[in-house]
Amino acid sequence: GAGVSQSPSNKVTEKGKDVELRCDPISGHTALYWYRQRLGQGLEFLIYFQGNSAPDKSGLPSDRFSAERTGESVSTLTIQRTQQEDSAVYLCASSLAQRLAYEQYFGPGTRLTVT
Amino acid sequence: LAKTTQPISMDSYEGQEVNITCSHNNIATNDYITWYQQFPSQGPRFIIQGYKTKVTNEVASLFIPADRKSSTLSLPRVSLSDTAVYYCLVGSKGGNKLTFGTGTQLKVEL
Numbered sequence: 001g002a003g004v005s006q007s008p009s010n011k012v013t014e015k016g017k018d019v020e021l022r023c024d025p026i027s028g029h030t031a032l033y034w035y036r037q038r039l040g041q042g043l044e045f046l047i048y049f050q051g052n053s054a055p056d057k058s059g060l061p062s063d064r065f066s067a068e069r070t071g072e073s074v075s076t077l078t079i080q081r082t083q084q085e086d087s088a089v090y091l092c093a094s095s096l097a098q099r100l101a102y103e104q105y106f107g108p109g110t111r112l113t114v115t
Numbered sequence: 116l117a118k119t120t121q122p123i124s125m126d127s128y129e130g131q132e133v134n135i136t137c138s139h140n141n142i143a144t145n146d147y148i149t150w151y152q153q154f155p156s157q158g159p160r161f162i163i164q165g166y167k168t169k170v171t172n173e174v175a176s177l178f179i180p181a182d183r184k185s186s187t188l189s190l191p192r193v194s195l196s197d198t199a200v201y202y203c204l205v206g207s208k209g210g211n212k213l214t215f216g217t218g219t220q221l222k223v224e225l
Contacts, residue, residue, distance in 0.1 A: 035215075042215050043202065093159075103149070103164065104161065105161070106157075106158025106159050107158055108156075108157060108158055109157075
């Protein structure tokens with residue numbers, strides 16, 4: 001079946017603009033994660049959705065970042081008033097609920113460049 | 116929140132066995148240990164996961180001592196295509212706080 005997909009694959013934006021990143025998880029996966037990876041760095045956990053429960057937003061770096069998920073499907077990560085330090089690859093992953101923290105399936109990522 | 120520590124880089128040659136160790140001194144009782152592999156411009160890919168002792172699959176083995184304060188990913192007979200960054204992940208089944216290690220850049224040469 002289809003894996004996790006993300007769009008756009010690349011996004012170049014000007015400082016101060018808002019951007020919206022999209023993630024389509026694997027069908028049936030109730031858990032969805034967003035990570036940020038700066039060039040040459042490890043993965044930084046941002047936010048996690050599990051079913052219809054309220055998401056844990058404690059990993060979001062600032063109030064300019066927000067994320068939503070519709071049911072157990074598509075999720076969007078929005079960054080308002082982008083800054084140059086927001087430049088990174090944003091990775092989305094999904095997993096079966098009962099396999100939380102076990103086997104996560106990652107998408108190819110969205111490379112965001114803020115000029 | 117279990118913090119993990121891994122070597123920044125390792126070098127090996129084709130056909131060798133590679134062992135990458137991850138330290139997680141503050142691992143919680145409910146935490147599992149998972150390893151991922153990441154190639155450039157791709158998302159990480161699950162390799163193996165375990166709780167204690169030894170786990171083996173078709174790709175790798177994971178050794179976890181009794182105190183669980185560390186774990187070792189063992190890759191048998193590596194090839195050039197195993198050149199990648201390997202991440203150690205510690206997290207609990209019931210929680211949502213996940214921590215990736217700093218990652219180990221493995222370089223395999225002929």
